[in-house]
Amino acid sequence: MTLSNWKGNGKRKAAAAIALAMLTTAWAVPVSADTSAAGGSLPAKVESGEGAANPGTGAASGANVKTAISKSKAESLLRQYVSIPEEYTLQGASSGTSKLADGSRSYWTLNFIKRVNGKQRGSIYASLDANTGQLLNFRVYSDEPSAPPVYPLKVDREDAKALAKTFIGQVAGTYLGELRLNESFGVSLLPPLTGAVIHTLRYERVVNGIFFPANYIQVELDSDGHVQSFEMNWDETIVFPKENDILSDAEAEDAIRKAAAPQLRYIVPYNAGGKLEPALSYALPAFAVDAVTGERSEVFQFYGGLRGGKVSEKPLSDKPLGTKPRAGKQSEDAAREAVEKAFSLPGGAVFQQATYNEYVDETTGKTRSYWDLNWTIEKDGRESGGAWASVDSQSGVIRSFYQYGPNEAGSAASSPSITLESAVKKAEDTVRKQLPWLAHELHVVVPEAEQYKDRKPEEIGNYSISFEHRVHGAVVEYDRVYVSIDARSGNIQSFEASIADYVYPAQKPAVLSADEAIDRWMGFYDTKLQYRMNTQYWWDGEPMPIEKVNVMIAAGEISEDLKQKTTVELVYQLTSKQVHESVYLDAVTGDWRSMETGEKTALELPRATDAEGHWAEQSLQLMVAYKALDLEDGKVRPNEAITRGELIKMLVLASSGGRYVAYEGMSSGNQAKAMFNDVAADSAYFSYVQAAAASNLIDVGDGSFNPDGKVSRDEMAELIVRALGYNSLANNDHLFKVSFKDEADIDNKGQSAIVVGLGIMSLSDGRFQPDKQVTRAEASIAFYRYLQKRAELQENSLRM
Template identity: 45%
Template sequence: MKHKKNKKSSKKQVLLTLSTALALTTALPAAAHADERIYSSAAGQQSLPPAEWTPASKAEGPQTSVTSDQGGSETQTESPDKAKISKEKAVSLAKELVSIPDDYTLQSTSFNTETLSAGKRTVWNLYFAKKVKNRNVGSINVSIDATSGELRGYSTYLDDPTRKPVYPPKVDRAAAQQIATEFIGKVSPKYKDELVYNADFGIEFRPPLNGDVRYSLRYDRLVNDVAFKDNFIDIEVDGEGHIMQYSIRWDDTVTFDNEKPGITLEQATAKIREQAALELSYLTNYNIKSPAEPHLTYSMPSFMLSAKDGSVWSPYEQSRKPNTTKPVNESSLGAKPTGGKKLDAEQSAAAVKAAFTLPEGAELTDSGFNEYENEYTGRTVSAWNLNWSIKKDGKQAGSAWASINSQTGQVTNYSYYMDNDYARQSGQKITTITYEAAEKKALEVIKKQLPGYVHELYLQDDSERYATYSKEDVDSIRDYSFSFQRRVNGALVDSDGVYISVNAITGEVRNYNVQLSDFAFPASLPSVISKEKAIDAFMDYYKVELTYVSPALWNGHPIPFEKYNLMVAAGEIAPGAGGEGGTQEKAKLVYRLVERPLDERVFLDAQTGEWRDLNTGDKTELVKPQASDIVGHWAERELGMMVAYKALDLTDGKVNPNAIVTRGEVIKMLVLSMNSGRRPYYEAMNSSADASFKDVGSSNAYFLYVESAVEQNLIDKGDGSFNPEGKVTREEMAELIVRALGYNTLAKREGLFDVKFKDAADIENKGQAAIVAGLKIMSQNAAGNFQPKREVTRAEASAAFFRFLQARADLQEAPLRN
């Protein structure tokens, strides 16, 4: 038996820092335009071709494959030889609809069959590539309907590191929308009058911070003046106004219920309030600085009403009956496990054998020890991972695996598999264990393994799911699955639960997975806001819309949500499809709750009624306040950008542009600017002992940004004090920006810069001042003075960082290549 010991000090990610030499950043997407009239362009290195466009073979010359989204053999009507549009015609149409440069050659084609609501559609997928020295440097992908010849998809990619990004973008979202609308009119004119622009899709609430901008736009199908959001056209436009991707999802075989709504939007909203179901839960896995504490939240799942009569309606069959009132046992059957055992591999293996009956012939072959710090609780977790080989008649017949907490002795994962478990003759019945017997087994396992949790674990009834199976399906069930939710004083613990699968042939446990956090929950449920107040909050979070929705059917019968998603993902059905031999139902007119577009993930604090940021736990608002004191200000755009990214806070709705900026604010502004607006993640966020400065501990609002700046060599540790509330001078600002550009070493070279400021004698770091002035990031005053000791205002800092972003884009260089 092999023993492997892998000790880890932390499970957290290491901070991903940016290079200080930003001028050498990898090139952003290039613009080698195939043809201006169709807004064709080429994307950059990070934009890989979609999977469906990957060449089927690397052999020279074009390759053709025939595929189907339903699997199995193709029928004659799905054969490319029978297609109305031949491959050659499809290639010709592609070159008419999309301008393909001469140095792009056809590399592969595929002929695909797509399932519709009632029928099928065949499509030619064409992959064109540009090669330089036997290396692919670009591609254009076109999808052509094999019956109508219309364009169904387009995407482009080009690896061109010589292109410099443009910042700010030449095209804003409004202009991109106009470009997309014109493109649809050119390549798909028949849909133009049947579309409505989806203003919520792909919306960005904050201005871009780099030149690599992509606007994702969607146009929904319009039926009877109502949006049908299962059908749409998606277009992606870059910051220079070029079409990067185009795709259409449209099913003309869908039929619609043409009845007018029986209730108004106002009446539907009132009924939704009446029918709303609230859920109290403990949120334990949000990304706040650890150690974290469970946060009691309210949730309100979205649902639909029939627009005809206002009754609750769902496109899916409800297979699972939520169990929120009946635990495995009304009271605990024992104590919860405690630590301090420090089991070795042999003791851990014995614990598994005591918990589960390992098959005859099981031999422990491998063990590994793992230790890490739980990123939410801050406590150390130690575990053994064990593997068994199962032999029968001297031959390999299966395997087993388990994980055991070495401190508590609790088995947290167990699984085993036998190679010939499910072998059967044609027509032979596999299933011998009933659902009821398997459920009894699962409950016995919970009581035996988790006696201290039985009063907090609730089995979710899945019996209805198995009741929908045909007799043949029932006879071939291999495993029954059981899931247990955890509730503490009635409140759901979001990340906790137990999963068990019981073999339908032998009645043995085949899979067992435990996820139970060891947070210290309150002894009783804390006081919470009223349900009426919570519903008020969620009606601000959601909006009510009238739309068409297709029922999820198979063989003419409703199917569960989970099964529906699996079948759609596998290509077995399309939304609203009736299935083989089934009947097609019309898309229903419904009122439904949909989330309003937000720029952050949020949760509702059940105790205070406040919305909080899921990443930080900080109080937030659904509608972001706008600074009331910057309208008409010379730095209105720049200040607005910093407010949007929360780099500057508002006080009574004001940003106070002429206030002196603090050191903490400047560092936050710089790090966000360099990181495309993303909040940094730092490994040491759970411990003040790891802080670089004694006055910026892990609880400080600027901690993550200051630590990120230290990692990127933007600031030095000095005497160990940072003084986050201290003021910033122009000379300090210049040094920060030069460091961010990666030119600080260059700036220190004496005699390299011709410093002509009248107050040059007062400037300690003359090179840095010369660089920021030369790049027009910061400027001298009318008298020719740089004013190195003058303190910087919020407006001046915002403007400087905006110009820094412009300069960074202009200074970007392409790497040298052979």
């Protein structure tokens, strides 16, 4: 039995039948027996973006949006399509428009809420096309779950696929023929540890037999089979190119290899504990090549609201222009003088105050201190602006600076201007002066000049110029250096230098070649032929992302001056394969490592070869998948004794839903205070043991945990009962009838009675065997049963 096959076919069919019935309850569309019907009474598929002949006026949002469907009709349709319970009342409605490739779409949005004793207990959000009536979005938010989650799931992903397709047939049946399920989207390779699971299924549009991921219908269902949300992202106005001379799969892979440019990057794993230090990795973000020419196909990108610039290959200098300041102690006056010397404060600037601060640097565990300084800017006897700066009180380095207020250059009509080239030069000079010891490692990112073409200084506002930090050619992705220059006065408006205090090797480490890195990354990606949409919006001479365009259209802030260009390209796109965790490629060893911990991992879910056919195969493979049990040469060693560290990791993972647990304070590395003297911050069990102690799953006692110690059945019974939350009750062992033959040998009588009574642990010839060491297989079985019983014992909270 594989990890994904939790139930037999008979149980799956029964679960699907139960869930299908559940779809007819609140918040779901009634499902007809004939799922091949083209949507029943739903409107015909949209054929154009035009409205009907007698449009009404949607006034709910206060904007004059012409619609063929009135608000009352929209509500009536939604109540037909979606079974909204009577206790849900219409709370609000709005109408608006959103951009399409060629034209726009009008829509109605309605929000229904449920109140109990004056408190909101649930809401249903839905929207539909205001001209055709097609359901576009639907989502349920409930503060009253109908039942506790069941484990294993009543409805797994396979069941959810059938239910989602049935649901789409009811609300968008005429689109079914153009949809194909994206089998990898929303998939979690790790089996769930709780019944509270949401299945996300995305059906993508297929044109000419080719996927178009930008158009899709997405459905979310819970593990009881209830539809929680529906989203339709569709644009009938798109024109698709028809290409005949398309590269073969082999030719496409060759083109991708030629276009690939893996980049060395220094990164820091999220929760590496005491091992927190930069890791040298090879990055290769997903990209595409033109399906006909094989040339790399770029898409329009935004960085901080502006078009991305080009990174200079040459650093600011060939060698350091100074030495790194030594740690000392800077006075308030010295910090203030440094800022006033570095930056040109406007006339009338008056110093107000200085604040001294200390904090623990989470990257190093060292204590840092800095001065915060404030000025006000006065004009004509009134405050008209201000300035703020932060200075490292140990090194005197200015960490950040910002000023705001009147432009000293004068009015817009007479203001002088500074060119992009001049702004870049000033930013470079500023960084050289402020960070001289890093000048040979900083590369300016020059903004694209096109975005400033034919624009007045007052229209430009500020030039935003950033710098990339490279060490031995590797990008340091967590460092940030940034300068903003006023386009009218040429003054520095803001400056930021966020440089992590890491030590890097004096010489570049020996790393994989670019070709070797590409080979490994090609094992991470699949190459897929698909249509890709590239839409560029320009308003008032500035490029804008579609999200901002839609917001401004809805608010009535954009006029007909909005320019739009939409193209659809046929590309071979790199798409990541299904992986069970975030990973990075170690540039030195060539290993895949976990972005969470930095530990060596694999792209495939680990499986134990010696668990296949074992009586505890399912539960052992579950533990291996979550790395609660380690493998040696691919073997889990089911008959070996479980250790205390492994069992605690199992139980803590269950409480976190299988997510990595980062105990508070771990990021301070070895400075983190360990609760036990034998589990240091660099231990693989550190975060789990700390979390277990903090939640009273284990006691600190004499300060020793003994993570490699063996676990008796008596001890495991107590741990499981503690995890269930019944340990205080179990300590009143006189409440329990214990009739085990070896009762006198049991220390935790109440706990043993509970685990046996619940079926989590079993007896052998009427004996509990409290002193018997627990094997890995036995522990995994008990853990799996614990997950089942935990779900059964979970009750809905009492609501008033």
